[in-house]
Amino acid sequence: MAHLQHFLDQIPDNFKTLEGVITKVFETGQQGKLTEERVAGWIKEMNTEDGRSEGELRDDIVQFIITKKVVMDFYGVDEETAEQLIQGEDEGGINFSGLPGGGGSSGTRGVLEGGELVKVQKEDGTSYFAIKYEVGDASHLYSFASEATAKQAVGELSQATLLNADDVNDPNGSIWLLGDAAGVVGLEGDYNTYFDEIIGEAALEAGIQNPGMLGRFAADEEIGIIMARAEAGNWGDDRTQAAVRGTDFYLNVLYPGIENILKTGIGNPEAAWRQYNSTVEGMLTQLGYARDEDGSFRSKIKEMLDKGILDDEFVQESGIFIRAEQSPQFKGILDQWVQEATGKSVTFDEWFDVLAGTSSTELDAIVEKATIQFQAENANIILDPSQIARIAELTQFSEEAVGTAFSSAEQTLLALGDVGLNRYNLSVQKLVDATLDIGEDAASTRRLANKTIRELGLADDDKDQFFTGFSQRGTPIKTGLLAGAPEAG
Numbered sequence: 001m002a003h004l005q006h007f008l009d010q011i012p013d014n015f016k017t018l019e020g021v022i023t024k025v026f027e028t029g030q031q032g033k034l035t036e037e038r039v040a041g042w043i044k045e046m047n048t049e050d051g052r053s054e055g056e057l058r059d060d061i062v063q064f065i066i067t068k069k070v071v072m073d074f075y076g077v078d079e080e081t082a083e084q085l086i087q088g089e090d091e092g093g094i095n096f097s098g099l100p101g102g103g104g105s106s107g108t109r110g111v112l113e114g115g116e117l118v119k120v121q122k123e124d125g126t127s128y129f130a131i132k133y134e135v136g137d138a139s140h141l142y143s144f145a146s147e148a149t150a151k152q153a154v155g156e157l158s159q160a161t162l163l164n165a166d167d168v169n170d171p172n173g174s175i176w177l178l179g180d181a182a183g184v185v186g187l188e189g190d191y192n193t194y195f196d197e198i199i200g201e202a203a204l205e206a207g208i209q210n211p212g213m214l215g216r217f218a219a220d221e222e223i224g225i226i227m228a229r230a231e232a233g234n235w236g237d238d239r240t241q242a243a244v245r246g247t248d249f250y251l252n253v254l255y256p257g258i259e260n261i262l263k264t265g266i267g268n269p270e271a272a273w274r275q276y277n278s279t280v281e282g283m284l285t286q287l288g289y290a291r292d293e294d295g296s297f298r299s300k301i302k303e304m305l306d307k308g309i310l311d312d313e314f315v316q317e318s319g320i321f322i323r324a325e326q327s328p329q330f331k332g333i334l335d336q337w338v339q340e341a342t343g344k345s346v347t348f349d350e351w352f353d354v355l356a357g358t359s360s361t362e363l364d365a366i367v368e369k370a371t372i373q374f375q376a377e378n379a380n381i382i383l384d385p386s387q388i389a390r391i392a393e394l395t396q397f398s399e400e401a402v403g404t405a406f407s408s409a410e411q412t413l414l415a416l417g418d419v420g421l422n423r424y425n426l427s428v429q430k431l432v433d434a435t436l437d438i439g440e441d442a443a444s445t446r447r448l449a450n451k452t453i454r455e456l457g458l459a460d461d462d463k464d465q466f467f468t469g470f471s472q473r474g475t476p477i478k479t480g481l482l483a484g485a486p487e488a489g
Contacts, residue, residue, distance in 0.1 A: 004022070004023065007022055007039050008022065008023075010039075010043045011043070011046065012046050012047060014046075014152065015046045015054055015057070015152075016185070016186040018054060018057065018058055018061070019186065020186075020188060022061065042057055042060070042061065045057060053151070053152065054152045054153075054155075055151075055155045055156075112133075112184045112187045112188075112189060112190065112191040112194055113189065113190045113191065114133055114134075114190050114191040114192055115131040115132060115133050115184070115191060116131070116132045116133075116161060117129065117130075117131060117132075117150075117154055117157065117159065117160040117161070118130050118131070118132045118141070118160055118161045118162070118163045119157075119160040119161070119162050119163065120141070120143070120163045120164075120165050120168060121162055121163065121164060121165060122165040123165065123166070128143050128144065129143070129144045129147060129150035129157060129160060130142055130143040130144060130163075130177070130181065131144075131154075131181050131184060132161075132163070132175075133191040133192070133195075135191075135192060135195055135224060135228075136219060136221075136224070137174055137221075138174045138175075138176060138221055138224060138225075139174060139175040139176065140176060140178050140191075140195075140228050141168060141175060141176065141177040141178060142177075142178060142179055142180060142181040142183060142184050143177060143179075143180060143181055144180075144181045145180065145181075145182075149181075150181070153181065153185045153186075163175070174221075176225050176228075178225065178228040178229045179228070179229055179231075179233050180233075183231060183233070183234070195224075195227070195228065195231075196218070198227050198228075198230075198231050199217070199218045199223070199224070199227055200214075200218075202217075202223070202227050202240070202244065203217050203218065205237075205241065206244060206250070206254065206270060207270040207271070207274065208254065212294065213254065213294075216249070216253065217249065217254065220247070220249040220253075222247045222248065222249060223244065223247055223249055223250075226240070226243045226244055226247065227240070227244075230243065245262065245269075252302075253298075255269075255270060255273045256298045256299065256301055256302030256305075257273075257301055257302035257303070257304070257305030257306055258270070258273045258305070260305040260306060260308070261273055261276075261305070273301075275311075276301065276305070276311045277296075277297065277301055279311040279312065279314075279315060280297070280301070280304065280311050280314050280315065281297055282315075283314060283315045283318050284297050284300055286318075286322055287318060287321060287322065287325075287351075288325075303352055304352060307352055307353065307355070307356035308356055309352060309355050309356050313355070313360050314355060316360070317355060317360065317363055318351075318355075320334070320367050321346065321351055324346050329374065329377070330370070330374050331346055333370045333373050333374050333377070334346050334366075334367070334370040336370075337366045337367075337369050337370045337373075338354055338366055340385075341358070341362065341366050342354055342358055365392065368392050369385075369388050369389060369392050371399045371402070372388050372391050372392055372402055373388050375399060375402050375403040375406050376388070376406050376432075378403065378406070379403075379406035379407050379409065379410040380410055381406055381409060381410060381413075381428060381432065382428075383428075383429075383432070387429060387432075390438075391432070391436065391438070394436075394438050395436055395438065397436070402436075405432075405435045405436050406432070406435070408435055409428075409431050409432050409435040412431055412435070412449055412453075413428065413431060415453050416431075416449065416452060416453060416456075419456065420449075420452045420453065420456055423452055423455075423456075424448050424451075424452055426445070426448065426449060426452070430445050431445065431449060433445065434446045434449065
């Protein structure tokens with residue numbers, strides 16, 4: 001008696017479709033009739049050019065173990081049909097060519113289940129045979145190299161459905177020739193299940209975890225064609241990945257804007273896109289931008305990547321936008337400086353353009369001028385843009401320190417009044433410079449202001465203080481007005 005694995009190991013590649021039949025024979029318990037001598041004879045024929053065909057050998061193998069019960073179990077038919085098969089109907093002998101084998105389910109034998117044999121007719125009169133599988137709204141074709149190859153794989157060819165070659169690979173159609181039928185010959189199982197597994201693996205490779213997005217990935221026609229061709233043509237991972245990364249679904253649905261990351265040559269662009277999304281998502285939420293229908297910020301991510309906005313800088317600089325949204329006064333001031341520098345406005349629609357067209361250093365300079373003006377106006381001190389720019393250029397104080405200085409300057413101006421300013425030709429600009437310690441005349445201006453206040457008798461309390469500058473630690477320095485009087489002269 002022959003052993004199953006020993007029998008299977010000897011079968012040449014062009015007869016591999018017999019493996020399912022032989023395995024099924026052994027499962028019937030009738031393998032005792034498959035002697036070593038008979039097996040050797042079949043193997044010899046398989047390796048001989050003028051030997052019998054795959055179909056003829058298949059019938060011969062089954063004949064040796066045939067009983068009515070075996071036919072019923074093997075083909076899943078009723079007793080009457082089994083009897084007809086044994087008698088061979090009008091052909092005088094057993095004829096199994098019209099029934100499935102090796103798996104016991106309906107469909108074209110010798111290939112993955114669910115396929116239909118078709119004959120594709122070309123305009124020049126030539127034709128070729130193929131297996132057609134239905135996947136969603138599309139048809140996947142796998143062509144045989146020759147008529148002989150098709151007959152060897154599936155047996156009888158006369159029942160093939162005719163198909164016009166013009167309908168195959170029509171950009172506006174749904175029938176796609178994906179590869180050689182060798183890719184599905186001899187495989188067990190259902191084609192749609194087989195193809196779903198391929199798509200599932202591809203989705204994992206593409207980093208898809210969201211069930212909804214996985215469904216859209218699997219249903220995409222372009223993705224489906226690529227994966228089928230990759231499987232049929234035995235593409236490597238790199239080639240398959242490159243093809244998927246060029247699809248519209250990948251570039252505009254799955255990872256919008258990722259082409260900007262791909263251009264950098266980074267090793268794992270999908271991971272980089274997801275990291276970018278993770279970094280900016282919280283800030284986009286704080287800014288109040290609306291999410292897409294699927295609950296993501298994919299459209300905003302694409303816009304930001306297309307504009308070249310860096311994720312870390314976006315998070316860092318957008319805090320100032322949030323502040324502007326919370327303070328109409330500050331927003332108005334910031335908007336003036338932004339418009340002057342970029343021609344853009346501080347709005348939802350143009351904030352990305354502001355970030356995209358402005359370096360971090362430039363934006364910091366704009367914000368510095370806006371905060372200086374904001375603190376000045378809070379102290380009722382009105383400065384023109386050139387004065388603001390001058391203060392920004394000549395000082396390095398924090399916003400808090402600048403606010404304290406302007407508050408002190410305001411107190412001094414209130415103490416002096418117009419009379420005090422006019423007495424020694426003092427001005428708002430001079431007092432602001434003196435308070436911020438700008439210029440060579442800062443110290444003398446402070447002494448003169450103290451002297452004026454003393455002369456006018458506006459301050460005779462030695463506890464009154466006047467802001468005179470900042471210490472090395474950046475804290476305001478205030479001295480009593482009387483203590484400062486000797487400096488005046």
